[in-house]
Amino acid sequence: MPPLDELNPPATTSTSFIPSAAPFVLNADELLAAFTNFLTFDVGSGGASAETIRTYWCEVRYYLLWCETNQLQPLTVTRDQIKIYRHHLVQKKYKPATISLKLIAISRMYDAAMEYRLLTINPVWGVKPPKQRSDPAERITYLTTAEAQALLQAPLAKPTSLKTLRDQLLLGVMTLEGARTMEVHRADIKDIVRGSMGAGITVTSKQQQRIVPLTPDLVDLLDRYLLARKKAAYSIAGITPLFINLYHRPKNLTPSAEDYRLSRRGVRKIVDGYLKALNIKHGEGRTLSAHSLRHTAATLAIQSGASLRQVQDLLGHADPRTTAIYTHVGDRWLNNPALNLGIKLTPD
Numbered sequence: 001m002p003p004l005d006e007l008n009p010p011a012t013t014s015t016s017f018i019p020s021a022a023p024f025v026l027n028a029d030e031l032l033a034a035f036t037n038f039l040t041f042d043v044g045s046g047g048a049s050a051e052t053i054r055t056y057w058c059e060v061r062y063y064l065l066w067c068e069t070n071q072l073q074p075l076t077v078t079r080d081q082i083k084i085y086r087h088h089l090v091q092k093k094y095k096p097a098t099i100s101l102k103l104i105a106i107s108r109m110y111d112a113a114m115e116y117r118l119l120t121i122n123p124v125w126g127v128k129p130p131k132q133r134s135d136p137a138e139r140i141t142y143l144t145t146a147e148a149q150a151l152l153q154a155p156l157a158k159p160t161s162l163k164t165l166r167d168q169l170l171l172g173v174m175t176l177e178g179a180r181t182m183e184v185h186r187a188d189i190k191d192i193v194r195g196s197m198g199a200g201i202t203v204t205s206k207q208q209q210r211i212v213p214l215t216p217d218l219v220d221l222l223d224r225y226l227l228a229r230k231k232a233a234y235s236i237a238g239i240t241p242l243f244i245n246l247y248h249r250p251k252n253l254t255p256s257a258e259d260y261r262l263s264r265r266g267v268r269k270i271v272d273g274y275l276k277a278l279n280i281k282h283g284e285g286r287t288l289s290a291h292s293l294r295h296t297a298a299t300l301a302i303q304s305g306a307s308l309r310q311v312q313d314l315l316g317h318a319d320p321r322t323t324a325i326y327t328h329v330g331d332r333w334l335n336n337p338a339l340n341l342g343i344k345l346t347p348d
Contacts (some may be wrong), residue, residue, distance in 0.1 A: 024071040028064055031074055031113055035060065038112030051182070059105030075113065079123045082106075086127060100129035140325065141286045142296040147278070148175050154274045162232050163246055165225035167270055170243055170262075172221060173201065174271070174290070177212045178297030178315045180205050181290045185264045190238035192222070201242070203316075210316045234260075243267070298326040 039053050066085060067074050082103075089099045107124035114122060143151060152175060155167040173179045183203035191202040193211055199219045200211040214222065230236050234244060241261035262270075271290040275281040281288055294315070301311050312323040 024068070026064065026068045026073070028067075028074050030116075030118055031109065034112040034116040034118060035109045038108065038115065042112070042115075043108070055101070056105045056108065059102045060109050062102070063106045063109075075118060077123050079125070079127060082123050082127045086129070090130060096130045096132045103127060103129055140295050140299065141288055141292040142299040143175070143280070143288065143292065145300060147280055148296055148300065150278055151175060151274055151280075154278060160246075162225075162228045165221065165228050166243060166246065167274070169218065169221045169225050170267065170270060171274065171293070172218050173212065173214070174293040175296050176215060176218065178294045178301075179203055179212050180294060181264050181267045183212075184243055185262060185267055187242040188238065189226075189236055189240050189242055191242065205316070208316055208318070210313075212314075295326070298323070302326050 039056060043052065043056070063085065064074060066088065067077065072081060086099065086103065089102060094102070103124055107122060110119060110122040110124055113119040152168065152171055155164045155171065158164045158167070170184060173184060174181075179201075180203075183205045186204055187201055193200050193202055198213060198216075199222070200213045202209060202211050226236050229244070234240075243262040244260045245262050245266055268290045271293065272281060275288050298311050298315055301314065302308075306314075308320060308323055308327065311326065312320050315323065317323045
């Protein structure tokens, strides 16, 4: 972890404490040591992803910088001071979900402090994030069936066959099967599964693992992509990335060459490129993103008659209430119960 003084401290707010005249030295070495061990051995049962650990570190650094700015020792912070920190986040206009993540991160840090007997109580306990006041369905942005069709065919206009196959497969797995950006980023060749029922891709995200089934068209596209990749001198060994960065053109892609994995930013850039080319990236009341493709898979599946349980299994949701949000998209207008009441506002 880089020293705190290498980072730019957050701006103070009206809730900042009044500094004392004496020089302040932040004492957090024991706390950080406990948190380091906690991240390594406890989070995700010792198997937390690099991205998860990086997220925790970023949020904890931000909090420690706030403590330093306000001359607070992290191991003596009270619950009321955590509430002031929460108010600071609200003033910085962070969304409730982001504030929740930040509070969870520092709560886990204090959990580690308790486990290593540095504290007897976690000051974050009982401090809840602001409630999300918006309608969850309003956050769902998705493509219509016609737009999804256009998006999946958009790569066909590209001249490079390998890029065309990669992009079309990527868009297909995300738009039709609801795979997350993180999941397609992490997928390796060895994650391809084939059986009597068909083929799929084992994906991992949020400490969950599931098999994403592929339609026959996607299986055919996958096979053609792998063949084109082999002909272009890219390795198709099991431990190589499934989706590769084609800007690198080595004579032979070695299995350990993680630099050739298509990054999450690269996935988003590909999706945004096609959305912009189709002139549907921005529209009235919506802005589409890579995550919109996951929303598209769920929404169109519900609208085509799939059961809630089927969509939950496809997306890998642990809680069916998360999946149920998609039933509200569009359905509340098409199947508004008030339409069946027969009550008129004006006389005949």
